[in-house]
Amino acid sequence: GAVVSQHPSRVICKSGTSVKIECRSLDFQATTMFWYRQFPKQSLMLMATSNEGSKATYEQGVEKDKFLINHASLTLSTLTVTSAHPEDSSFYICSAIYESTDTQYFGPGTRLTVL
Amino acid sequence: EDQVTQSPEALRLQEGESSSLNCSYTVSGLRGLFWYRQDPGKGPEFLFTLYSAGEEKEKERLKATLTKKESFLHITAPKPEDSATYLCAVRLYNQGGKLIFGQGTELSVKP
Numbered sequence: 001g002a003v004v005s006q007h008p009s010r011v012i013c014k015s016g017t018s019v020k021i022e023c024r025s026l027d028f029q030a031t032t033m034f035w036y037r038q039f040p041k042q043s044l045m046l047m048a049t050s051n052e053g054s055k056a057t058y059e060q061g062v063e064k065d066k067f068l069i070n071h072a073s074l075t076l077s078t079l080t081v082t083s084a085h086p087e088d089s090s091f092y093i094c095s096a097i098y099e100s101t102d103t104q105y106f107g108p109g110t111r112l113t114v115l
Numbered sequence: 116e117d118q119v120t121q122s123p124e125a126l127r128l129q130e131g132e133s134s135s136l137n138c139s140y141t142v143s144g145l146r147g148l149f150w151y152r153q154d155p156g157k158g159p160e161f162l163f164t165l166y167s168a169g170e171e172k173e174k175e176r177l178k179a180t181l182t183k184k185e186s187f188l189h190i191t192a193p194k195p196e197d198s199a200t201y202l203c204a205v206r207l208y209n210q211g212g213k214l215i216f217g218q219g220t221e222l223s224v225k226p
Contacts, residue, residue, distance in 0.1 A: 004158075032212050043202065043216045044159070057211070093158045097212050102147065104206075104214060106158035 002098040003027055006107035013084055014115055021079045021110045023094030029074035030096035034104070035067070038091045050077040084114040117142040121203050121217035128224050131192045136220045138203030139185040148186050149214065150179050151202040159202055162188075193224045 003026040013019050023033055031052045036044040048069050049057040056069035066088075068080040077096075081088055095106040118141045128134055140148070147166050151159035163172040165181035172179045176197065178189040188201055200221045204214040 002161075006158075034213070043218045046213060049211055049213065091156075095158075101164075103161055103164055104149070104212065105161055106151070109156070109158045111156070 002101070002103070002105045004094065004096050004105050004107040006092075006094055006110050008110060009108060010111045010113075012113045012115065015085050016083055018080055018082045019084055019112060021081075021092055021094075021112075023077045023079070023096070023107055025075045025096045025098075025105075028096075028098050028100070030077075030098070031074060033071060033077040033094055033096045035069060035077070035079050036093045036095065038093060038109075044093065047079075081112065084112070086114045088112065089114045117205075117207065117215055119203060119205055119215050119217040121201075121220050123220060124218065125221045126223070128190075128193055128222070130194055130224055130226050133189070133191045133193070135190070136188040136201055136222070137185060138188070138217055140203075140205050141184075142205055142207055142215070144208040146206045146208045148181055149204045149206065150186070150188055151204065153200045153202055153219070155200075162201075190222070193222075195224050195226050198222055198224045 005024045007022045033050040035047045038044050047062045050069050050071040052071045058064050071077040091109050093109045095104045120139050122137045150162040153159045163179040168183045170181050176191050180187050200219045202219045203217040
């Protein structure tokens with residue numbers, strides 16, 4: 001149990017386009033999900049906390065208008081990178097809290113490359 | 116400021132050579148300490164949660180322990196498939212479930 005999926009696993013886009021990444025909790029409901037960004041050889045950097053039915057809470061320095069987060073249901077959160085630029089290229093990982101065990105489970109990640 | 120520090124940054128072991136990874140933390144209001152394993156190009160995989168000093172958890176060749184200032188991940192007789200980056204994270208009270216991660220320890224086990 002406690003499986004989190006992400007789609008797509010890899011995406012390549014042109015500069016200026018928008019990209020949507022989906023995060024789903026497959027076998028549990030999650031009122032709280034998180035979005036992270038990870039650069040090579042570095043640890044995870046929290047971007048925002050996504051709460052079902054309410055606005056996301058962004059970490060300091062993360063552009064709200066650039067990284068749009070929607071948590072429309074108890075099993076789905078989406079991250080949209082708007083007007084993507086090469087510096088947005090990174091590994092994006094989502095996670096969800098499995099409340100029965102108070103544990104955060106992670107998705108497999110999405111590799112975004114902006115040309 | 117709440118901080119999590121892992122050491123060493125990288126560790127190379129021969130197969131069967133036991134060792135320990137360290138995670139020291141300076142935080143206010145620890146709710147739980149988590150260990151994850153991350154393989155290249157993948158998301159972190161949950162290993163253990165520790166809640167109070169003195170607590171220990173085991174899974175196969177891994178054993179995690181917790182004191183008031185640090186946690187250790189002991190690896191007994193490691194195998195090449197144990198090679199990965201091991202991440203330590205803490206969850207605090209009144210932070211809405213957020214985790215504060217250490218920088219990780221990259222473990223390489225050679226046959």
